[in-house]
Amino acid sequence: FSLDASSGAVAQTNSFRRYAPHHFVYRAERQRGFSDKGGIAPQDIMTFEFDESTGVITGVVDSRYHGDYPIRGPFVLSPDGGTLYTAAGTAFSANETMDYVGRFDYPTQSLTFAPAANRAYALRGDGYYAPSPTLDVYASTSREHLREVTVTGAPYGLLLDADRLAVLSVTGERFKRLAVSLFDLDEVEPGATRPLRLITPTRGA
Numbered sequence: 001f002s003l004d005a006s007s008g009a010v011a012q013t014n015s016f017r018r019y020a021p022h023h024f025v026y027r028a029e030r031q032r033g034f035s036d037k038g039g040i041a042p043q044d045i046m047t048f049e050f051d052e053s054t055g056v057i058t059g060v061v062d063s064r065y066h067g068d069y070p071i072r073g074p075f076v077l078s079p080d081g082g083t084l085y086t087a088a089g090t091a092f093s094a095n096e097t098m099d100y101v102g103r104f105d106y107p108t109q110s111l112t113f114a115p116a117a118n119r120a121y122a123l124r125g126d127g128y129y130a131p132s133p134t135l136d137v138y139a140s141t142s143r144e145h146l147r148e149v150t151v152t153g154a155p156y157g158l159l160l161d162a163d164r165l166a167v168l169s170v171t172g173e174r175f176k177r178l179a180v181s182l183f184d185l186d187e188v189e190p191g192a193t194r195p196l197r198l199i200t201p202t203r204g205a
Helices: none
Strands: 010-012 024-027 032-035 046-051 056-062 075-077 083-086 090-093 100-103 108-114 119-124 134-139 145-150 154-161 164-171 177-184
Touching (some): 024 075, 119 154
Antiparallel strands (some): 024 032, 046 056, 134 145, 154 164
16 A cells, blocks of 8 residues: 555555565656565566655556566665666666666675766675675676675675775674674775775674
């Protein structure tokens, strides 16, 4: 269902037809959202058009591929909102046609962009229960794989702030802790030499 954010009132029910999506992203300037189909196989992408004044979904369309390309969530939009990336590494145009436009070399567990540097940074997605300790560096416009960097711990997320990249990990065997590894962006550039960095655990168990 859809809610009015100001009042909490229900604006619409049965918004997703018979599907129960697990992942959803929204492109506000185009009044368009994208989701998976939940547990449906083969997986697909649905696009939703909204009436911004009411919050009501006015149209729902599937992609035309229906299993031709691997698709899984979570989804990430490129900084300009023009490309939709799935965790399978595949990329589609973020519009009504949802054209397949390419893919990264590897699946992505977490993905972020530095558009001014033409870079995309991704934690390689080998699986939730066995996360890959690999940070992949790509050219964001061409999706060319430029470098891989080994990180410590069990990484699960990335945060980008100006010219620094934070890799969020879980560490510890009996007592789990959040750990953060910080990198300057020039440290992960192709050809750069990076000194060994230890993860910094947060306080508490």
